[in-house]
Amino acid sequence: MKPYDFAIVGAGVFGAWTAHFLRRSGASVVLLDAYGPASSRASSGGETRVIRMGYGPDELYTRWALRSLPLWREFAARVGKDLFHQTGVLWLSSDADVYLKSLYEILGQAGVKREKLGTQEIRKRWPQLQFEDVTCGVLEPDSGVLMARSSVQALVADLINSGVEYRTAAALIPERPGKLGVIQTTSGDSISAGAFVFACGPWLPKIFPELLSDRIFPTRQEVFFLGPPAGRVDFRPPQMPVWLHRTHPDLPYALPDIENRGFKIAFDRHGDAFDPDSGPRVVAPSSIELLRAYLKKYIPMLASAPIVETRVCQYENTWNGDFLIDRHPEHENVWIAGGGSGHGFKHGPALGEYLSSRILRGAPAEPRFSLAAKQTTQKRAVY
Numbered sequence: 001m002k003p004y005d006f007a008i009v010g011a012g013v014f015g016a017w018t019a020h021f022l023r024r025s026g027a028s029v030v031l032l033d034a035y036g037p038a039s040s041r042a043s044s045g046g047e048t049r050v051i052r053m054g055y056g057p058d059e060l061y062t063r064w065a066l067r068s069l070p071l072w073r074e075f076a077a078r079v080g081k082d083l084f085h086q087t088g089v090l091w092l093s094s095d096a097d098v099y100l101k102s103l104y105e106i107l108g109q110a111g112v113k114r115e116k117l118g119t120q121e122i123r124k125r126w127p128q129l130q131f132e133d134v135t136c137g138v139l140e141p142d143s144g145v146l147m148a149r150s151s152v153q154a155l156v157a158d159l160i161n162s163g164v165e166y167r168t169a170a171a172l173i174p175e176r177p178g179k180l181g182v183i184q185t186t187s188g189d190s191i192s193a194g195a196f197v198f199a200c201g202p203w204l205p206k207i208f209p210e211l212l213s214d215r216i217f218p219t220r221q222e223v224f225f226l227g228p229p230a231g232r233v234d235f236r237p238p239q240m241p242v243w244l245h246r247t248h249p250d251l252p253y254a255l256p257d258i259e260n261r262g263f264k265i266a267f268d269r270h271g272d273a274f275d276p277d278s279g280p281r282v283v284a285p286s287s288i289e290l291l292r293a294y295l296k297k298y299i300p301m302l303a304s305a306p307i308v309e310t311r312v313c314q315y316e317n318t319w320n321g322d323f324l325i326d327r328h329p330e331h332e333n334v335w336i337a338g339g340g341s342g343h344g345f346k347h348g349p350a351l352g353e354y355l356s357s358r359i360l361r362g363a364p365a366e367p368r369f370s371l372a373a374k375q376t377t378q379k380r381a382v383y
């Protein structure tokens, strides 16, 4: 059989958007996923993901989010699905927060609409939230929420329509160094291609253990959906934006009730090490206690709201949160894309565009995404 131009392993948000841009160049593309696109085990398999432009002083990710949002919107409009909800994103912090100060400046320089808010204004606009420690806020009115699983699955359906071959299959680990001609799957098939992209999220350390077992750290992350009181609209858009409570040490963040799943809340601390294949996906009773204490103090209206759904997902962290997008050092035609580090979803379009330009046109590399820049001790710097 004629080799494909490109074989992409992993149909999460990174693999699917990379397939989109490679296919758009006219190349033949095959896309594989071991569990199906955006499965319950994949990092892209959650219900919703935040898309915000603010990254504190970090211009690079602000630029990428700004590039990605219109591409998400265009895609949603083209396939006629509500994949983006413009809920607004509200940063809640204190006047001493230098991250928020830089964020406000950088958004201004980038031409992003943003609004600075004081304590009184925040209390007046969102009386459901009682954050006594919050003295200032920044609202990004044009940002919001992406429907994660639905978006990736719609993208893969669109890829199939555009001629990409999709297969549910698990690729085996490439054994020999040098140029790769073919990969085998666990069901005994061989796939030949001119170049390969491994966009395997939290599985990357299993696929390339020597290279990545101490450079990508999958951690367990728990998410809760709460059922607001019957007949109340206080926790759904437009009454409730996405918010991030930066003054709290556990870094809570919340998404409004979208598609009636409930009000989503989580703590952005890194959890324990996690195996994406076999890790148990049931939340810990101690986390429920932590959540209840938090609600009682800050969102009393939901203090005893029922938990209507939970999820356990994983981040695939690099040492500092910068993505890993680079060529494999021992296989000249193998590329790796991953290290989403708990903030990668929104950037799928920009990442796909960047990686396809690197592969197709030798576009300049961003040093922060290189393998060489990845250290082996965790020190989170990109949020």
Ligand SMILES: Cc1cc2nc3c(=O)[nH]c(=O)nc-3n(C[C@H](O)[C@H](O)[C@H](O)COP(=O)(O)OP(=O)(O)OC[C@H]3O[C@@H](n4cnc5c(N)ncnc54)[C@H](O)[C@@H]3O)c2cc1C
Pocket: 009, 010, 011, 012, 013, 014, 015, 032, 033, 034, 035, 036, 037, 038, 039, 041, 042, 043, 044, 045, 046, 048, 049, 050, 051, 169, 170, 171, 172, 199, 200, 201, 202, 203, 207, 221, 222, 223, 266, 313, 314, 315, 337, 338, 339, 340, 341, 342, 343, 344, 345, 346, 347
């Ligand atoms: C709880 C939580 C909240 C988050 N919140 C946000 C947010 O608000 N905003 C944001 O931007 N980001 C957020 N993220 C991060 C974001 O979801 C991830 O960075 C992103 O989804 C990573 O996508 P990926 O394509 O790299 O990995 P994945 O989605 O995990 O995709 C990898 C795919 O590779 C496949 N695969 C693995 N091994 C093989 C193999 N051998 N053969 C074939 N297929 C294989 C898997 O089945 C999987 O489908 C969050 C993550 C979590 C867990």
